[in-house]
Amino acid sequence: MAIPTSELQKINPSSLIELFELTLTESLHGADTTYRFHNGTSEVGTQDIVWDGNTYTKYPIQVEGFEYKADSSSLPRPTLRISNIFGAITTLILSANDKTPGNDLTGAKLVRIRTLVRYIDAVNFEDETNPYGTPDTAALLPTETYYLARKVKEDRDVVEFEAAASFDLATVKAPKRQCNQNLCPWIYKGAECGYSGTNYFDENDNSTIITAEDKCGKRLSSCEIRFGENAELPFGGFPSIGLFGG
Secondary structure (H helix, E strand, O other), rough: OOHHHHHHOOOOOEEEEEEEEEEEOOOOOOOOOOEEEOOOOOOOOOEEEEEEEEEEEEEEEEEEEOOOOOOOOOOOOOOOEOHHHHHHHHHHHHHHHHHHOOOOOOOOEEEEEEEEHHHOOOOHHHHHHHOOOOOOOOOOOEEEEEEEEEEEEEEOOOOEEEOHHHHHHOOOOOOOOOOOOOOOOOOOOOOOOOOOOEEOOOOOOEEEEHHOOOOOOHHHHHHHHHHHOOOOOEEOOOEHHOOOOO
């Protein structure tokens, strides 16, 4: 990804294009499907927008509330309003409810993509030539990912959802891996452990020459006798004091 800083700093930059992807999963919603939307049309007979080879359907959609506020400790919870013309969104909700009763598309992934019109695919223009610049699918603002947290409103005209960051959902706990003081969670000599030495110790940290007795006590002391007291342990580069919460 290359943020088009120089273009954004111009007095008159090209127009901002905002695209949305809504991804359902089979386990929650009954199907692994991604729907792509854009609240606008291309310059070729008011067709759908194409970005990076993917078609984003022209569809009435409004999303707001992405702002991060410096004086707030809470994460943004954007609101997604999407047309329910012909009951299209209601149909998706009913399918999700068949798979998970009461789901209402909760947990569906919402991705917000933003780029400038000068970088979108040439197929969006007459003669397949972008008159505003050179298409570049790597030129875009940081992609934002959220998940639908709840359905706010549903009628025959519009369906409204509230979205949240993945770690701001009601059913998600952080951290997902519980950290306990002075207790190693890794499998001895596994990929995360990283110990491959030939010095053997039993589970009480006593030296042994019997391979079958080579067992880790899962304590800080067990690591220190194997790696050295001041060595950095191979747990993603964290030193022992940080890993074990000392």
